[in-house]
Amino acid sequence: MPQILIRRFNRAGKSQISIFNDKNSMSGLTLENIDKNFGSVVAVCDVNLLLPDGQFVCFLGPSGCGKTTLLRLIAGLEKPSRGRILLDEEDITHIPAHKRNFGMVFQSLALFPHLTVGENVTYSLRVRKTGKTARRQRARELLDLVKLSGLIDRHISQLSGGQRQRVAMARALAIEPRLFLLDEPLSALDAKLREDMQLELRMLQQRLAVTTILVTHDQREAMTMSDLVVVMGPDNRVHQMGSPLEIYRNPADTFVADFIGTSNLLDGTCSGPRDVTVGGARLEISEMPDGMIPDTKVTVSVRPEEVHVLPGTEEGANRLHGSVSFVRDVGSSVEIYLDCNGLQIVSQSTPKGRPAVRQGDQATAVLPASACVVLRS
Amino acid sequence: MIGEKPKGLRAHLTLTYPALMLGIFFIVPFGLMAAVSFFHRQPGGFYIPGFELTNYKNLYTALFGRTLVFSLFVAGLSAAVCVSIGFPFTYFITRMKRRAQVVWLVLLMSVLSLSEVIVGFAWSLLLSRTAGLSNLFVWLGLMERAVAWYPGFMALLFGICYLAFPYTVLVLYPPLSRLDPALPEAAQTLGASPIRTFFTVVVGSLRNAIVAAFVMVFVFTLGAYLLPQILGRPRHWTLSVLITDAAIYQTNMPLSAAMAIFFMFVSLVLVALTMMIGKRKRIKTV
Numbered sequence: 035m036p037q038i039l040i041r042r043f044n045r046a047g048k049s050q051i052s053i054f055n056d057k058n059s060m061s062g063l064t065l066e067n068i069d070k071n072f073g074s075v076v077a078v079c080d081v082n083l084l085l086p087d088g089q090f091v092c093f094l095g096p097s098g099c100g101k102t103t104l105l106r107l108i109a110g111l112e113k114p115s116r117g118r119i120l121l122d123e124e125d126i127t128h129i130p131a132h133k134r135n136f137g138m139v140f141q142s143l144a145l146f147p148h149l150t151v152g153e154n155v156t157y158s159l160r161v162r163k164t165g166k167t168a169r170r171q172r173a174r175e176l177l178d179l180v181k182l183s184g185l186i187d188r189h190i191s192q193l194s195g196g197q198r199q200r201v202a203m204a205r206a207l208a209i210e211p212r213l214f215l216l217d218e219p220l221s222a223l224d225a226k227l228r229e230d231m232q233l234e235l236r237m238l239q240q241r242l243a244v245t246t247i248l249v250t251h252d253q254r255e256a257m258t259m260s261d262l263v264v265v266m267g268p269d270n271r272v273h274q275m276g277s278p279l280e281i282y283r284n285p286a287d288t289f290v291a292d293f294i295g296t297s298n299l300l301d302g303t304c305s306g307p308r309d310v311t312v313g314g315a316r317l318e319i320s321e322m323p324d325g326m327i328p329d330t331k332v333t334v335s336v337r338p339e340e341v342h343v344l345p346g347t348e349e350g351a352n353r354l355h356g357s358v359s360f361v362r363d364v365g366s367s368v369e370i371y372l373d374c375n376g377l378q379i380v381s382q383s384t385p386k387g388r389p390a391v392r393q394g395d396q397a398t399a400v401l402p403a404s405a406c407v408v409l410r411s
Numbered sequence: 412m413i414g415e416k417p418k419g420l421r422a423h424l425t426l427t428y429p430a431l432m433l434g435i436f437f438i439v440p441f442g443l444m445a446a447v448s449f450f451h452r453q454p455g456g457f458y459i460p461g462f463e464l465t466n467y468k469n470l471y472t473a474l475f476g477r478t479l480v481f482s483l484f485v486a487g488l489s490a491a492v493c494v495s496i497g498f499p500f501t502y503f504i505t506r507m508k509r510r511a512q513v514v515w516l517v518l519l520m521s522v523l524s525l526s527e528v529i530v531g532f533a534w535s536l537l538l539s540r541t542a543g544l545s546n547l548f549v550w551l552g553l554m555e556r557a558v559a560w561y562p563g564f565m566a567l568l569f570g571i572c573y574l575a576f577p578y579t580v581l582v583l584y585p586p587l588s589r590l591d592p593a594l595p596e597a598a599q600t601l602g603a604s605p606i607r608t609f610f611t612v613v614v615g616s617l618r619n620a621i622v623a624a625f626v627m628v629f630v631f632t633l634g635a636y637l638l639p640q641i642l643g644r645p646r647h648w649t650l651s652v653l654i655t656d657a658a659i660y661q662t663n664m665p666l667s668a669a670m671a672i673f674f675m676f677v678s679l680v681l682v683a684l685t686m687m688i689g690k691r692k693r694i695k696t697v
């Protein structure tokens with residue numbers, strides 16, 4: 035039985051290879067050492083990914099980090115400058131887009147303006163020379179799937195933004211795609227509609243069990259919808275890949291920690307096998323990355339909701355002292371900003387667990403050992 | 412109400428200038444011509460004002476009918492040739508890098524700076540037997556012996572298309588460069604080969620632009636006057652030649668005016684029909 039290599043990223047962001055003997059994990063999409071340059075512009079740099087079948091994957095990253103380019107490489111609309119793309123172990127790097135059978139929803143939707151809704155949806159069937167009645171039947175089914183029944187004879191210009199979105203999805207699903215690719219399809223919708231569509235898209239994906247890749251720069255969207263998140267950074271590389279929770283709890287580096295949610299990023303130095311000194315205070319750490327020798331410069335990432343604030347000055351490990359510089363009460367949560375000798379620490383708590391401090395008070399921030407994630411600076 | 416009035420007045424004022432120009436340079440000459448077409452011809456002289464349909468009755472000749480049909484045929488054929496070559500050509504230009512696009516467009520526009528006379532005589536030379544391109548082909552071993560490609564119908568068609576081609580590209584360039592590049596890409600992800608994509612999506616979504624370009628070249632070529640005489644045989648002469656002939660050599664102004672008016676009427680009907688077909692197709696697609 036062939037051995038499957040699955041690349042995972044450890045905390046230091048280095049790829050680490052684990053070996054599985056699972057036949058099922060063979061199927062999926064593999065990107066090997068993918069580079070893409072446009073002249074001197076590096077759009078995508080050294081990407082290695084294995085995306086298992088049936089998953090909902092999000093490519094997440096700031097603008098210009100190469101998400102669209104990576105998606106286009108997968109779709110076959112762009113040729114990689116280096117590297118290979120494999121689908122179920124078959125090399126598809128040089129197979130043109132129209133032979134890949136990957137459904138794609140474009141950022142601009144790219145609906146055909148000269149065709150009706152029904153004709154747009156069944157364009158792929160017309161290309162495959164399916165008969166007219168069969169096409170109309172299939173158009174009805176697909177429009178039912180995306181809840182647009184009855185609009186089959188409308189023109190594209192007569193649709194609302196949300197309806198166009200659905201038509202684009204139905205059109206891409208008409209080919210029964212091996213992969214369903216979406217490039218920020220929801221970014222043009224207003225917040226309420228976007229949330230509805232997110233939910234619907236997720237349910238649709240689960241119903242059809244189609245491997246889906248969604249490109250987004252909205253971390254909330256990525257975290258709430260996906261099985262796997264691929265975080266890309268401004269250096270056009272993949273920084274981390276993992277489940278949303280894993281990425282949130284264990285960011286691979288300072289970029290991920292900062293980009294996903296908010297995080298207290300505290301500069302410090304390694305002072306022992308399980309100790310880091312931050313701003314004169316000693317932090318005990320439950321899990322240290324490998325190869326940390328004393329005096330290594332590190333960054334400690336702690337999520338605001340993990341930080342407890344106690345009134346007054348309390349001595350002990352994992353405690354930083356400072357004054358409350360600001361209290362922000364947004365109703366559903368309370369944020370307390372502490373100034374600990376120049377270090378800014380934010381703590382977030384529920385209104386119930388609100389610590390009894392006010393602006394200007396002396397207070398102690400407790401950073402639990404298990405919540406401190408140490409990252410190389 | 413009161414507040415709106417000056418606005419309307421000012422809006423009208425800005426329109427007076429174009430209206431004036433249109434009146435002086437288009438409507439008045441056209442009106443004169445329309446009037447003359449009903450005047451009475453004085454043999455040996457000019458014409459005297461009157462109202463008679465004789466001139467229109469005199470149009471009913473085999474020569475006029477044949478020439479009219481031929482003119483429309485040449486215009487339609489050159490429009491078809493120009494658009495069917497110009498459309499893919501412009502599409503490829505718009506897919507190029509910005510710099511290359513500019514080079515191509517400048518090159519095409521430079522053709523426009525040549526006068527019709529120069530183009531006509533240049534092609535008559537290049538297509539001739541004695542000094543033409545066929546000599547070059549003979550020299551290259553591609554042909555047995557030099558031949559005359561001129562005068563003749565193909566030479567005429569070639570010359571007209573050469574002149575009309577840059578205009579075709581100019582008319583097609585804006586809509587093609589505005590075409591969302593994701594449209595053909597979407598078609599490809601849906602399984603359409605590049606050629607199929609071109610015909611179903613690029614041509615399909617730009618049908619209006621294609622009809623507009625066709626009508627433009629058609630109208631542009633209808634007035635061809637010099638090229639038929641330079642590159643064609645007498646039987647390839649168009650209606651413009653016939654009209655000029657009647658007006659100047661036969662000093663029959665009323666007849667030539669009637670010819671022109673009738674010609675224009677037929678052309679307008681054809682253009683309207685073409686546009687209607689273009690529109691209907693867009694609505695009736697299932």
Ligand SMILES: Nc1ncnc2c1ncn2[C@@H]1O[C@H](COP(=O)(O)OP(=O)(O)OP(=O)(O)O)[C@@H](O)[C@H]1O
Binds near residue numbers: 104
């Ligand atoms: N066709 C192209 N020619 C030249 N450079 C390109 C091309 N396409 C993308 N780039 C460059 O590659 C980089 C990545 O672009 P890409 O569109 O993939 O970013 P993105 O992550 O999708 O950004 P956004 O969130 O803004 O859509 C950018 O610096 C961009 O300028």
Ligand SMILES: [Mg+2]
Binds near residue numbers: 101102103141217
């Ligand atoms: Mg993008």
